[in-house]
Amino acid sequence: MNRQLSSNNLMANFFSFSEIDLLVFGLIVLFNVSLAVSAAYAQPLSRPSVVGSVRDAAGKPVEFATVLLLKTGDSAPATSSVTSQSASAAKLVKGAVGDAHGRYVFDNIGPGTYQVAAQMVGYQKTTSALFTVVADQPEVKVPPITLLQSSQTLGEVTVAAKKPFIEQLPDKTVINVENSIVSAGGTALEVLEKAPGILVDNQNDRITLKGREGTLIMIDGKPTYLSAQEVVNLLRNTPSNGVESIELITNPSARYDAAGNAGIINIRLKRGSRKSGTNGSSTLGAGYGRFPKASAGLTLNHRAGGLNVFGNYNYDYRESFGSVDALRKFGSGDSLTTVNNLGYRPSTAQNHTFKVGADYALSKRTSIGVMANGLISNNQATIDNKNLVYDAKGQLEQTVTMINVSTRGTNRLATNVNFKHTFDTLGRELTVDADYSRVTIQPQDNMRTRYLGTGGEETQPELIQRNRPPSTVTIRAAKADYVHPLHQGGRLEAGGKISYVTSDNDVRFETLTENGYVADPQRTNHFLYDETITAGYLNANRDWGKWSVQAGIRAEHTRSLENSVTLSKVIDRNYLNLFPSAFLTYKANQDHQWRASYSRRIDRPNYQDLNPFVYVMDPYTYNQGNPFLRPQYTNAFQVSYTYRNxxxxxxxxxxxxxxxxGVNEQQERVMRVTTVNLAALDNINLSVSLPLKPTNWWNLQPSANVFWNAYNAEFAGQRLDYRQLSANLTLNQSFILPYGLTAELSGFYNSPSVYGMMHFRGMGQLSVGLQKSLWDKAATLRLNVSDILHTMRSGGTLNFASTNLSFISQWESRVARLTFTYNFGNRNLKTARQRRSGVEDEQNRIGGGNN
Known part of the structure; x- marks a missing residue:
């Protein structure tokens, strides 16, 4: 099958879906239309509206103020008051956000006595005089509410409102990177290492969450659709200076993509301030471990009326290293052979990340937005592998060296268009997103292998090879989410999504001969992967006093096509899955909340694991994909208790x-690394997070994740039933010191764990940071040192079937960094409207085009 014919067929598949695709997508559209039509005809009889405006002391409109409608008793004083006791004792009826002209509207208000409270960051909270609504009034006009500015300055508000590095919420954990001292100047991957429940395996490029593989990595609420290795590389090349926060969600609802059996990790990039006017910040940083590092960044934001334009750019330069010491044994008796692999990899990386976008409020209920973010990364490395081969008596037989001069260029561009319309003040709204992204990876490997005897002499001609495995991943996606409030506190949500992902991986492995470079047919392969997922969901929730119930169902139809052009082999898969979810919450009072949940999730094999091509890691190790991989499915149950949030x-x-x-197979002298489906894995996890405040200047946030992994499978004709009790412990502390100094002390420890047939040893690190505010809090200077005890060492053993392997690896984990940030422009805290979808309001949902 030639490439042109294949591309035409795949495009035809995109624009001409299968019957199941059309059926599912048609039902989604029909359901949303019917909801909208029924809602339009099912509106209750019109009742009075309450309208008014919010102004400052000069009589100018206060943009996007928060306004509350309160129902009070007739005995309350009919006067305006900044600290009205009647307002604090009144019952909240509705909340709203004013528009760019300071105006607000409350529709459909029943008879009674009311009061309006208005508030805004940087102003004192103010309430209106009491007023009465009667049934036959078409409209009640409230006199303008005047807000007086607070005496607090920006700097004071910032200190008081600073979020902790780790914020534990009932349904997710949030890592607040933006204000973290110990995270300044690092990478997104280094921040993840400090997160509770996260294990980053730098040796094998994998991330686990609470002891489980299969996390869905998202950036600004959008799936990356990259392989696990490419995701790790992406995070390794993303500077932490451009990251606002990282969200860890272990049991998502039906509104999320069903991918990610261990949960979702959402990385939110900075988008600039939401204050009125023009403002921004600039950052400069430098670091040194064994090698130098440098970084610089600029963030800009302009908001005027209903228009908000934002953008940021970050540059990161780093030199670093990695090393591995591995010992492999194969054979037995007199044929026992031991290979000691010593690898050293110095590297240089230059990374450019950017984000730009705009939001515009067409009206007080309708907004549109566009956004683009991207990464341009160039990496160079010299990989020096030395393999010492010993016989059964421990005598050196041979030394095989391989020098690989490797370069790797990565370009990523993701764009989004977002539309949001709120139909009424009851919360009925529609959000539509269209996304396009493209990732291009251009790696090059130039390998020179030499075979040396015990005296250093050449025992056979050197082998010169090169590898060019370029790959391109293109994603097109569109989704719509509709929220419809029901009577008595209920809510119905529905939506649909379609995504089309294509991957083109053209591996060209060549060996130098007397006639020039010749392609190696065993390692050269042109592999195409195309995947179309059509999804629809229905989600409902309802409150009954202290109880809250949410239940949902998500349907996903998957059509994937694997095409090995070189081998003329095509695998076509077509399957439909249902993913139910349910959540039950009991809120005893403001301090105590209980929650139980269930969800079913899926992880589809990524294109790199499906690609059957061979990648040479060293003369005795190679990696090969498995085109017969099947999806894995997880049923997840969880109960939780939250005290005072x-x-x-x-x-x-x-x-x-x-x-x-991932598994390892010893094949005579060469080890094959591949990916397979094992029968089953059971995981039990106990998670505890307990913030403490011993004094007003000292905050602690310890957390512990204790988990039990048990594999129940067969591989290579042998039983694999490894079981391991493991723990992830984190402790983050912050201190307020004299002379305007603040400090952080952060540490974690990952105990020994098991993954497939591999047993990993424990590791951890301790990091410290110091911060000083300068120039009336307009600038910040941060100094931090990561892994001060130099304890980050990854190691493990594998002893299964004919495979016997042990290793230990390290990288440049101890680094000192100095970062300077300067904030400029409008520092007035007249905060403009912060766009949030109804999903975020109800379930802190990841998503929305420009969050």
């Missing part, structure tokens, strides 16, 4: 079938 305790059980797992 701070302390969180959760217990979860997860059962995964057809577990996608």
């Amino acid at each position: 701070e302390t969180n305790i959760s217990l979860s059980y997860n059962h995964t079938t057809d577990v996608i797992t």
Whole structure:
């Protein structure tokens, strides 16, 4: 099958879906239209509206103020008051956000006595005089509410409102990177290492969450659709200076993509301030470990009326290294052979990340937005692999060296168009997103292998090879989400999504001969992968006093096409899955909340694991894909308790079938690394987060994740039933010191764990940071040192079937960094409207085009 014919067929598949695609998508559209039509005809009889405006002391409109409609008793004083006791004791009826002209509207208000409270960051809260609404009034006009400015300055507000580095919420954990001292100048991957429940395996480029593989990595609420290795590389090349926060969600609802059996990691990039006028910040940083590092960044934001334009750019330069010491044994008796692999990899990386976008409020209820973010990365490395081969008596037989001069260029561009319309003040709204992104990876490997005897002499001619495995991943996606409030506190949500992902990986592996470079047919392969997912969901929730119930169902139809052009082999898959979810919450009072949840999730094999091509890692190790991988499915159960929205305790059980797992197979002298489906994995996790404040200048946030992993499978004709009790412990502390100094001390420890047939040893690190505010808090100077005890060492053993392997690896984890940030422009805290979808309001949903 030639490439042109294949491309035409795939485009035809995109524009001409299968019957199941059309059926699912048609039902989604029909359901949303019927909801909108029924809602339009089912509006209750018109009742009076309450209208008014919010002004400052000069009589100018206060943009996007928060306005509350309160129902009070007739005995309350009919006067305006900044600290009205009647307002604090009144019952909240509705909330709203004023428009760019300071105006607000409350529709459909029943008879009674009311008061309006208005508030805005930087102003004192103010309430109106009492007024009465009667049934036959068409409209009640409230006199303008005047807000007086607070005496607080920007700097004071910033200190008081600073979020903790780790914020534990009932349904997710938030890592607030933006204000973290110990994270300044690092990478997004280094920040993840400090997150509770996260294990980053730098040796094998994988990320686990609470002991489980298969996390869905999202950037600004959009899936990356990259392989696990490419995701790790992406995070490794993303500077932390451009990251606002990282969200960890272990049990998502039906509104999320069903991918990610361990949960979702959403990385939110900075988008600039939401204050009126023009403002921004600039950052300069430098660091040194064994090698130098440098960074610079600029963030700009302009808001005027209903228009907000924002953007940021970050540059990161870093030199670093990695090393590995691995020992492999194969054979037995007199044929026992031991290979000691010593690898050293110095590297240089230059990364450019950017984000630009605009939001515009067409009206007080309708807004549109566009956004683009991207990464341009160039990496160079010299990989020096030395393999010492010993016989059964421990005598050196041979030394095989391989020098690989490697370059890697990565370009990523993601664009989004977002539309949001709120139909009324009851919360009925529609959000539509269209996304396009493209990732291009251009790696090059130039390998020179030499075979040396015990005296250093050449025992056979050197081998010169080169590898060019360029790949391109293109994503097109569109989705719509509709929220419809029901009577008595209920809510109905529905939506649909379609995504079309194509991957083109053209591996050209060549060996130098007397006649020039000749392609190696065993390692050269042109592989195309195309995947169309059509999804629809229905989600409903309802409150009954202290109880809250949410239930949903998500349907996803997947059509994937694997095409090995070189091998003339095509695998076509077509399947439909249902993913139910349910959540039950009991809120005893403001301090105590209980929650139980269930969800079913899927992880589809990524294109790199499906590609059957061979990638040479060293003369004795190669990696090969598996085109017959199947998706893995997980049933996840969780119960949790939250105290004062701070302390969180959760217990979860997860059962995964057809577990996608990396394995190692010894084939004579060469080890084959591949990915297979194992039968089942059971995971039990106990998570505890307990913030403490011993004094007013000292905050602690310890957390613990204790998990039990148990594999139940067969591989290579042998039983694999490894079981391991493991723990992830984190402790983050912040201190307020004299002379305007603040400090952070952050540490974590990951105990020994098991992954497939591999046992990993424990590791951890301790990092410290110091911060000083300058120039009336317009500038900040941060100094931090990561891994001050130099304890970050990854190691493990594998002893299964004929494979016997142990290794230890390290990288440049101890680095000192100095970062300077300067804030400029309008520092007035007249905060403009912060766009949030109805999903965020109800379930802190990831998504929305320009969040």
